[in-house]
Amino acid sequence: MAPALPRRLLPWLRTPPSSSSAAAFSSAPSRGCPLHAALARRGAPAAASLALYARIREEASPPTPFTFSLLLAALASSSSSSSSSPSPSPSAGCARLAAACLAHAQAFKCGALAHPVVTNSLLKLYCSLGLLDRARRVLYSGGAALDVVSWNTMVSGYGKGGDLDAAREVFAGMPERSLVSWSAMVDACVRAGEFGEALWVFDRMMREEFRPDVVVLVSVLKACAHLGAVERGRWVHRYLETGSFGGRRGNLMLETALVDMYCKCGCMEDAWQVFDGVHRRDVVLWNAMISGLAMNGYGERALELFRRMLQKGFMPNESTFIAVLCACTHTGRVDEGKRVFKSMQDYGIKPQREHYGCLADLLGRAGNVEEAEALLLDMPMEPHASQWGALMSSCQMHNDINVGERVGKRLIELEPYDGGRYVVLFNLYAVNGRWEEARTIRQMMEDRGAKKETGLSFIEWNGLVHEFISGDTRHPLTRKIYALLEDIERRLQLIGYVKDTSQVIMDMDDEEDKGIALSYHSERLALAFGILNIPQGVPIRIVKNLRVCRDCHVHSKLVSKLYEREIIVRDRHRFHVFRDGVCSCNDYW
Ligand SMILES: [Zn+2]
Ligand SMILES: [Zn+2]
Structure with missing residues (x-):
């Protein structure tokens, strides 16, 4: 035409x-x-x-x-x-x-x-x-x-556009609501990252006696996965099994969402059970299970499952390779990772930025930081700040000041208002006794008014998700929580726990502010809340938005032994399962 x-x-x-x-x-x-x-x-x-x-x-x-x-x-x-074509012309x-x-x-x-x-x-x-x-x-x-469809279209349009406020406003003003209206609103919350609100909207929908369909339940499972709200997730699972729902059998989207939710909540047994029960699998389901295993520290089993997937004749896609490279990273298999990366072309897949990033992370964590740096510099596309950030963690882990200094400065250039970027370089200088440079970095951070991201931890109990920030005093159980934390501190000292004082300047330590002596990192507050409320024998599951710091990692290990509790913490990067004084990550995170 x-x-x-x-x-x-x-x-x-x-x-x-x-x-x-x-x-x-x-x-x-x-x-x-x-x-x-x-x-x-x-x-x-x-x-x-x-x-x-x-x-x-x-x-x-x-x-x-x-x-x-x-x-x-x-x-x-x-x-x-x-618009889905790579470059729509203006x-x-x-x-x-x-x-x-x-x-x-x-x-x-x-x-x-x-x-x-x-x-x-x-x-x-x-x-x-x-x-x-x-x-x-x-x-x-x-x-x-x-009619009601007009309003639904508008709620869903705002939801997809990421404007949750506008979606809320239209939803509130609707003359009548259908199942699709509720579903669009739950979806809008999930897309905006307001997972707690998504569950709240879903509860209201159930109270108004709408029967949920596949679309809304998939959104709810996504919210549960993000919040680590496994009890709510299990409720959805049970709901699907009952006759009131058409049965999840054969609905791959729901089954994949269930596997993903269980994996992200660290419930691998349940994830396996759902996965094994699916007869007609597709590559998305395989990917969910493989990346779930890798994320939970079962690198070996993830690689095994990848081989099984290939044997069964499934074609891996881009996401499969990210999951497999991630599995290699968590088990430190450098050679296998390189082989897997190379094999991508055999399947006609061109490595994307994420694949290069995964390989660089694998190299860096294994101690080959220079090789990792070279890979990031040579890759055909510009690396993201998060990929440099991963390399920076490796430099910190292996105390490599040469590469670390270059990468640290690059990160500050890329994200001048992210305080966390200054903190890692500051620490690297300080640990190596380069005080002058450390002070300069700190000054630069203050001059630019760069802020650190607030640490947030979530814990689910009795169908509610409780949120804690560092040094939080908003929770109704605050007094009990702090009393228990002090008690834990005392008992830990008796068995020889010394606070990690290798950190040179306390408030520059890691990603989260320690603040005054009595304020604690968010996951410790959540942990104390868990010990107070969750019965012995039931694992304590915590979801945290930042990386777990070294001190809290030691703390959680000791508490798991002292209180005989299984503690599962999902941080920004991976899972930590603390049991009897050791962590599933083998102190490698
Ligand atoms: Zn901490
Ligand atoms: Zn760990």
């Missing part, structure tokens, strides 16, 4: 059609018309859809609401199909936008917006183009007929 077509159509589209009464449209015999059938095909360029519409106006009977809903849907599909974007405006104007002139089906197609089109303000204007203009 000629690209100049929309311009040729413009004058023609400006003339109003002969009749503007909505009733006249709906009676037109549009179904079965070959032009309409052509318009219904998805993925055509916007200009082609407009040209079809023009022909319908010329040759067939006047356009009906059906015509407009087809036209608007065709334009929406043309936009989404082109002119194509303009053409879609112009086409959308023309179609909107025509629908308006013809009075087709008196039909909710047409309004909804228009809203979907604007949302798919990211034009949420325009969609909003249609919704609140008063000139378009609406």
Whole structure:
């Protein structure tokens, strides 16, 4: 189709059609018309859809609401199909936008917006183009007929666009709600990272006696996975097993979400059970199980499962290789990791930034920091700050000041307002006695007003997720928690625990502020809460947003022995299972 077509159509589209009464449209015999059938095909360029519409106006009977809903849907599909292509040209974007405006104007002139089906197609089109303000204007203009789908489209549009506040507002103002409305709202919360709110919205939905479907349950499982809320996750699992739900058997999306949730909560037995029970697997499910094993420290078993997947004839994809490289990293298998990386081309997969990052992390952790640095510098794309950050941890772990200094400075350049970046370089200088440089870095951090990310830990108990920040005093059990922590400190001292004083300046230590003597890192507060509430024999599960610091790691190991508790901590990078004084990561994290 000629690209100049929309311009040729413009004058023609400006003339109003002969009749503007909505009733006249709906009676037109549009179904079965070959032009309409052509318009219904998805993925055509916007200009082609407009040209079809023009022909319908010329040759067939006047356009009906059906015509407009087809036209608007065709334009929406043309936009989404082109936006997934690697580089949508700006002119194509303009053409879609112009086409959308023309179609909107025509629908308006013809009075087709008196039909909710047409309004909804228009809203979907604007949302798919990211034009949420325009969609909003249609919704609140008063000139378009609406139904519950219109509101749902708007909530979901804001959710996908990451604007949770706007989604909340539209959701709150809805005249009536359907299952899809609730599901869109839960999804909006999950996308915005408000996992606790997602569960709260889901609870409200259940109280209003909506029966959840696959879509909303997958979102709920995602929220549980992020919060480490395994009891809630188990509830979903039980719900799926009961007759009230159509049964999860055969629903791969749900089964994968269950495996992922159990893995991210550190419940490997349960994850295995679900995984083994699935008869028709796909590569996404294999990936979930392999990366779950790797993340939980079972590198050997992850690699075994990868081999089994290949034996069964499944084609690995990009995510599979990330999981497998991660498994090699956690078990320190440098040679195998290099082999796996090389083998990617045998499957026709070009290594992406993440794959280079994984390999560099593997090399760095194993002590080959120079090789890792060279890999990051030579890779065909620009590495992300997080990849340099991983190398920086390796430099710290192996106390390599030469590479560490270069990487540390680069990180500060890349993220000048992330205080954590200064802290690691400061510590590296300090540990090596280079005080002058350490002080300069500290001064630079203060001058720029760079802040450290707040440490957050979550623990689930009795269906509620409790959140703690460093030195938190907001929890109703604060007094008991601090009393227990002091008691733990005393008992630990008796068995020879000495606070890690190798850290030169306390408040520059690691990622989290220690602050005053009595304030504790967030995971210790969560741990004390767990000991106080969770019965003996039940593991204490904590999710933390930052990396666990050395001192807390020692602390957790000793507490696991002293109190005979299994403590499972998921930090930013991996799982730590503390049992009888040792950790599953073998102090390698
Ligand atoms: Zn700590
Ligand atoms: Zn550990």
